[in-house]
Amino acid sequence: MSWFWRGLRAGVLTEGPAPEALPESLSPGLPRATEFSTPAQAAEIAARCPTGALEAQDRVVGVQPDRCVDCMRCKSAQEWRHDVRWAHPDAVERFGSRFKHSIHVRIIDAGDCGSCLNELAQLTGPSYNLHRFGIFITPTPRQADVLLVVGPVTRQMAGPLKVAYEAMPSPKRVLAVGACAASGGIFGPSVMSAGGAADAVPVDLTVPGCPPPPLAIIGALRALCGQEPPA
Numbered sequence: 001m002s003w004f005w006r007g008l009r010a011g012v013l014t015e016g017p018a019p020e021a022l023p024e025s026l027s028p029g030l031p032r033a034t035e036f037s038t039p040a041q042a043a044e045i046a047a048r049c050p051t052g053a054l055e056a057q058d059r060v061v062g063v064q065p066d067r068c069v070d071c072m073r074c075k076s077a078q079e080w081r082h083d084v085r086w087a088h089p090d091a092v093e094r095f096g097s098r099f100k101h102s103i104h105v106r107i108i109d110a111g112d113c114g115s116c117l118n119e120l121a122q123l124t125g126p127s128y129n130l131h132r133f134g135i136f137i138t139p140t141p142r143q144a145d146v147l148l149v150v151g152p153v154t155r156q157m158a159g160p161l162k163v164a165y166e167a168m169p170s171p172k173r174v175l176a177v178g179a180c181a182a183s184g185g186i187f188g189p190s191v192m193s194a195g196g197a198a199d200a201v202p203v204d205l206t207v208p209g210c211p212p213p214p215l216a217i218i219g220a221l222r223a224l225c226g227q228e229p230p231a
């Protein structure tokens with residue numbers, strides 16, 4: 001009973017993470033473009049990346065976030081960001097408020113390793129409580145506004161993914177979650193998989209990470225609705 005009265009007194013059903021708790025504990029972060037003292041140093045840092053996410057141009061090492069798998073090999077040198085706005089920064093303006101009231105999301109596992117799905121499974125739990133934003137998971141594409149894809153899209157899943165996309169009513173949007181769905185990640189393109197969801201369906205927004213943390217995924221879903229990520 002004491003928890004019940006405590007909840008009533010607090011008057012808060014679901015709370016966001018404290019701002020100071022965001023770094024490290026909730027998000028592994030992502031590298032960002034960094035300037036080094038010499039071109040040779042920049043080239044050495046870029047060469048550390050196993051996925052080609054880092055590219056050296058003169059003294060600056062740029063980052064393609066969709067390719068980053070958070071292996072941390074560059075972390076000691078590259079500048080790092082810890083916010084959870086991992087989808088493209090202009091997404092909120094780009095998508096406007098067309099889906100602002102309530103959306104249904106169909107999740108398709110197109111060959112994910114299990115970790116991206118684990119992060120998605122947390123979204124509807126009490127900690128993240130996705131429903132408070134009016135975002136719901138649906139088992140059928142016919143009711144879905146957003147197709148959320150994880151995995152690099154194996155050859156076997158390319159067809160079913162296209163069928164699911166075609167079955168959705170318009171307007172519809174596609175969100176690729178994780179490095180695999182965003183760019184093929186560490187698996188594709190290969191004999192077994194494509195180079196990400198965009199090879200099969202038109203992708204509107206990507207959330208990098210391997211896997212991305214739940215707050216980054218929620219932020220991307222809200223961006224698709226033309227709304228800011230949760231504070």
Ligand code: SF4
Nearest residue numbers: 049068069071072074
């Ligand atoms: S964390 Fe790993 S995958 Fe990501 S940019 Fe750095 S070296 Fe590349």
Ligand code: SF4
Nearest residue numbers: 113115178179180210
């Ligand atoms: S992005 Fe990483 S965590 Fe997600 S499915 Fe690919 S390998 Fe697994």
